[in-house]
Amino acid sequence: MDGTLIEGGAAPFYLPQGDECDVFAAAHRACLPLLLKGPTGCGKTRFVAHMAARLGRALHTVSCHDDLSAADLIGRYLLKGGETVWVDGPLTRAVREGAICYLDEVVEARKDVAVVLHPLTDDRRILPIDRTGEELHAGPGFMLVASYNPGYQNILKTLKPSTRQRFVALEFGFPSPMLELSVVCRESGLDEDRARLLIRIAGKLRGLKGQDLDEGVSTRLVVYAATLIARGMGFDRAVEVAMIEPLTDEADVKRGLADLVAALAG
Numbered sequence: 001m002d003g004t005l006i007e008g009g010a011a012p013f014y015l016p017q018g019d020e021c022d023v024f025a026a027a028h029r030a031c032l033p034l035l036l037k038g039p040t041g042c043g044k045t046r047f048v049a050h051m052a053a054r055l056g057r058a059l060h061t062v063s064c065h066d067d068l069s070a071a072d073l074i075g076r077y078l079l080k081g082g083e084t085v086w087v088d089g090p091l092t093r094a095v096r097e098g099a100i101c102y103l104d105e106v107v108e109a110r111k112d113v114a115v116v117l118h119p120l121t122d123d124r125r126i127l128p129i130d131r132t133g134e135e136l137h138a139g140p141g142f143m144l145v146a147s148y149n150p151g152y153q154n155i156l157k158t159l160k161p162s163t164r165q166r167f168v169a170l171e172f173g174f175p176s177p178m179l180e181l182s183v184v185c186r187e188s189g190l191d192e193d194r195a196r197l198l199i200r201i202a203g204k205l206r207g208l209k210g211q212d213l214d215e216g217v218s219t220r221l222v223v224y225a226a227t228l229i230a231r232g233m234g235f236d237r238a239v240e241v242a243m244i245e246p247l248t249d250e251a252d253v254k255r256g257l258a259d260l261v262a263a264l265a266g
């Protein structure tokens, strides 16, 4: 596999917002790691799955959390049938196989993860495994992709410059209304008229980010609402359970959102 993109229907469905597929492919060819920045549910994970398939690479995805340590990524000795055996973690597996490793919400991970990522994301491209004494050299197929959501206002959880400046970075936003319409119809099977109305509602709700809401409604939630409607749920109820309830716990904000939706839905 020489990094040529495979066209065709085998890859998970993904509608590009711009030139991100070309940037991903170019970074893969150049053996550079890639950082995806953007809000939750805007298509980052789908994009990586799509690109991995088009590049003919296996994909190992890790959802990072605040207890995720370097050992979780690299591997550990485990007791199996009375014997102690070494078991590779997802990052080590990806390096050995020449696969793509996707670290979703990388800022959540513990600090020792950055120490592991540094020699792997600069021109050394090595993964030292202290416990086994191995030092793996990443081949041309391997690529590290990480994502984070700059919108989460947590000053303690941000990437250090020495980490972020090891990545080529792409910024994602919510798709344009036309693009989102295609995504929502394709993902849910809902008709265009009702999908268009959902997207207008989403646009209005996104406008409230920073006032009443921390985060705008994601494309994922619009797809949820559309899927529920396509399967028979009433429009208003689907909007309530998929596009309002998940956004906030505050009763008066919810009421305000419901009024706004009612005005739009007529």
Ligand SMILES: Nc1ncnc2c1ncn2[C@@H]1O[C@H](COP(=O)(O)OP(=O)(O)OP(=O)(O)O)[C@@H](O)[C@H]1O
Pocket (backbone or CB within 6 Å): 013, 014, 015, 016, 017, 039, 040, 041, 042, 043, 044, 045, 046, 047, 104, 147, 149, 175, 183, 187, 219, 220, 223
């Ligand atoms: N451009 C797109 N093409 C196809 N589907 C999309 C696109 N953008 C969003 N989606 C839809 O939105 C859903 C959520 O996207 P995805 O899981 O990739 O979000 P994410 O940005 O990775 O979120 P998180 O940061 O929370 O993991 C997908 O399952 C898909 O249905």
